[in-house]
Amino acid sequence: MELSPIANLQTIHYGRLSDGDKDEAAKLFKAANVDGFFYLHLQGSAFAALTEDIEDVFALSKALFDLSEEEKLRYDIDMLGKLKLNGYKPVGRNFGGMSARAILSLPATVTASSGVKGNRDGFESYTVLNLLLSSLSTSLGLPPEASLTRLHRNSAPSPDILRLLHYLPQPASETGTPQTPHTDLGSLTLLCTKSPGLQVLAPHSKEWAHVLTKAGCAIVNIGDGLSLLTGNLLHSCLHRVGPPPGRAMEERYSLAYLQRTEDDVRMETLPGIKVSGIDAGSSSDGNAAEVYTSKGWLEKKFGMLRRETWKEGSEGAKILTGRADGIGV
Ligand SMILES: O=C(O)CCC(=O)C(=O)O
Numbered sequence: 001m002e003l004s005p006i007a008n009l010q011t012i013h014y015g016r017l018s019d020g021d022k023d024e025a026a027k028l029f030k031a032a033n034v035d036g037f038f039y040l041h042l043q044g045s046a047f048a049a050l051t052e053d054i055e056d057v058f059a060l061s062k063a064l065f066d067l068s069e070e071e072k073l074r075y076d077i078d079m080l081g082k083l084k085l086n087g088y089k090p091v092g093r094n095f096g097g098m099s100a101r102a103i104l105s106l107p108a109t110v111t112a113s114s115g116v117k118g119n120r121d122g123f124e125s126y127t128v129l130n131l132l133l134s135s136l137s138t139s140l141g142l143p144p145e146a147s148l149t150r151l152h153r154n155s156a157p158s159p160d161i162l163r164l165l166h167y168l169p170q171p172a173s174e175t176g177t178p179q180t181p182h183t184d185l186g187s188l189t190l191l192c193t194k195s196p197g198l199q200v201l202a203p204h205s206k207e208w209a210h211v212l213t214k215a216g217c218a219i220v221n222i223g224d225g226l227s228l229l230t231g232n233l234l235h236s237c238l239h240r241v242g243p244p245p246g247r248a249m250e251e252r253y254s255l256a257y258l259q260r261t262e263d264d265v266r267m268e269t270l271p272g273i274k275v276s277g278i279d280a281g282s283s284s285d286g287n288a289a290e291v292y293t294s295k296g297w298l299e300k301k302f303g304m305l306r307r308e309t310w311k312e313g314s315e316g317a318k319i320l321t322g323r324a325d326g327i328g329v
């Protein structure tokens with residue numbers, strides 16, 4: 001079936017970036033500045049397996065989601081911790097009755113508070129996203145000692161998560177979107193899926209655009225964290241998952257790695273950003289005067305989700321993301 005409109009996203013080649021290709025770096029910055037979403041071409045690179053072997057991950061994901069609800073609820077995400085970093089989130093939790101997806105979150109880092117030295121080393125998605133952070137830092141004019149990678153060190157505790165998502169097939173009579181429009185809370189999200197369904201709302205657009213999957217590519221998007229740290233120079237874009245118009249949602253699996261800043265980072269515009277021709281604006285619009293640490297920001301956010309304050313209008317979103325159009329999750 002014809003999907004329309006299709007999101008016209010840039011494709012960034014990982015191999016070219018890691019070879020230091022300046023044109024590719026400029027293309028990455030533009031995609032992060034304008035669209036907030038792009039394809040990351042991994043085929044032929046050391047990280048090709050992230051997309052090539054994804055069916056194995058989905059087989060594992062299916063086996064986990066096929067466990068009984070009772071078994072899965074022994075790992076209820078809201079029982080295991082405050083920040084929804086670990087555990088099973090059943091369909092419908094926090095995001096209204098329409099939500100027809102379940103989530104299993106696995107912490108991507110072992111934090112210092114668990115008594116084990118934090119370590120994201122060897123975690124491929126982390127390595128891949130770090131190269132993007134490094135390239136974006138150069139484009140932002142940040143000197144190496146102030147690089148964004150210094151706020152995402154593998155030795156420091158951070159609330160990164162690896163998320164397995166299972167979207168249940170909807171009955172034919174139901175055609176709503178199982179995933180509420182949202183922006184991502186963290187720095188960068190790396191998404192792997194073989195199924196369509198992702199939709200983005202481009203800045204200044206009123207129409208949701210369909211993101212098609214692309215062979216050999218993961219999909220990467222900017223989160224609210226990078227928007228705050230760069231005075232909105234890097235753009236976190238509203239997105240959702242839903243069926244084609246007039247249809248019901250088919251069963252769908254996806255895998256998302258949400259990279260987030262270290263716990264102690266202050267979530268405000270970084271000094272020293274210099275991009276010729278563009279100004280880094282303020283990360284707040286006057287209503288979000290309080291600056292949180294990354295950890296405090298997340299706690300505040302998830303406290304609000306628990307109380308379902310998102311139902312009470314856009315104020316919660318504004319406090320936490322500096323903008324009124326998205327709830328970061
Ligand atoms: O499943 C997808 O394609 C998107 C998932 C997503 O937006 C998220 O986990 O934040």
Ligand SMILES: [Fe+2]
Nearest residue numbers: 182183184239
């Ligand atoms: Fe998302």
